[in-house]
Amino acid sequence: MKILNNSLSSLSSQTNNILYSGLKGKALEVTMDDIPSKLDIEKVVPKICFTPDTRKSIGYLLQSLIIQIAVVYVGLLIPLQANFIPLWIIYALISGTTAMGFWVIAHECGHGAFSKNKNLQAIIGYVLHSFLLVPYFSWQRSHAIHHRFTNHVSEGETHVPLVIGGNGKTELPGGEKDLAISKKLGKKKYGVMQLILHLFFGWPAYLLAGKTGGPSYGTTNHFWPRAPFSNKLWPSIWAKKVWLSDFGILFVLFLLIESIKIYGYASIIAMYFGPLIVVNIWLVLYTWLHHTDSDVPHLAGSDFSYMRGAFLSIDRPYGRILDLLHHNIGSTHVVHHIAPGIPHYHAKKATSAIRKAFPKIYLFNPTPIHKALWHIAANCVAVKKEPKCSRYIWHNP
Secondary structure, three states: OHHHHHHHHHHHHHHOOOOOOOOOOHHHHOOHHHOOOHHHHHHHOOHHHHOOOHHHHHHHHHHHHHHHHHHHHHHOOOOOOHHHHHHHHHHHHHHHHHHHHHHHHHHHHHHOOOOOOHHHHHHHHHHHHHHOOOOHHHHHHHHHHHHHOOOEOOOOOOOOOOEOOOOOOOOOOOHHHHHHHHHHHOHHHHHHHHHHHHHHHHHHHHHHHOOOOOHHHOOOOOOOOOOOOOOOOOOOOHHHHHHHHHHHHHHHHHHHHHHHHHHOHHHHHHHHHHHHHHHHHHHHHHHHHHHOOOOOOEEOHHHOOHHHHHOOOOEOOOHHHHHHHOOOOOOOHHHHHHOOOOOHHHHHHHHHHHHHHOOOOOOEOOOOHHHHHHHHHHHOOOEEEOOOOOEEEEOOO
16 A cells, blocks of 8 residues: 555656655655654654753753853944944844854743743743744744644644645635746746745744734734734633733833933844844744755645654754754754654754654755755745645645
């Protein structure tokens, strides 16, 4: 049966004119029969990997803090003059890249991977995310949905694709329109447009209007859990948690306003908002590359399960420096989706175990990051549902 399913999958890939990535169509050969259970995962991943160590977690937080303090110290030496703008741009790139480490630590708090002390974990996650203008509990809820329905075409919460012939209820419509735009502009212009839209506007658009989220939740807002926005993402106590998240954001905005009064607009833009834009770019870049490639499908119905969606996540080679600064978030993301409670300092060991135990379904794309990003921006336009199943494949423009 597996051989037959794989043959059909290969045939389907050929007939849909798929553009292969560095994965070489590997994700398209996977069937539900190949997917392990949670018990299978627990058998192959060392038990220690599932246990957070508070001291270690705090140690990595301090590592990011020390690096950031050093970068900020250097930034304070740069004159606030117009002819130093190129240097300030470089500072924003470096400072935003190092500050992304705080995002990853806060992200682990949201998953319960920082500490067994839930109160300590919540406080640290809340403070870190609020400092980055991210509503902590709102994001915790939407991110949990993202994990539960990874690469689900209806219930997915980020980077859900437009569907060719989408019905507007269980599928996002507009695939034909975007394909037409892609053909009119050409891949180069379309790719540049997608890079700008995703990297610079994607994160605020997601927080404020739920952009790239699936059709199941409507137009959501991470700061306002009621009309005129949809409340489907915020059931029961979560609406109150959204308001609680807002307090953290308002407090940080108050501090920023007071800082502007003391130090001036230029200083706060250079030292805070410039790096924050870079942090947001990294966040979108990671998420986009984790869950999108021209030969990685989206699923629905009986073709989807939590574990199958998790195994559609993609690990990539970010290099030692970024892995150090960002706590391996990009190179061990598959195992993070399989078991989100695994702390990042155990993720390499867990990834090694998963790769050895399930080589057919573990996805690692060796394509250099800049090339992979361009490949996705230029070619991942819209998906098309395959006949007689609930699998959606990127249509090669």
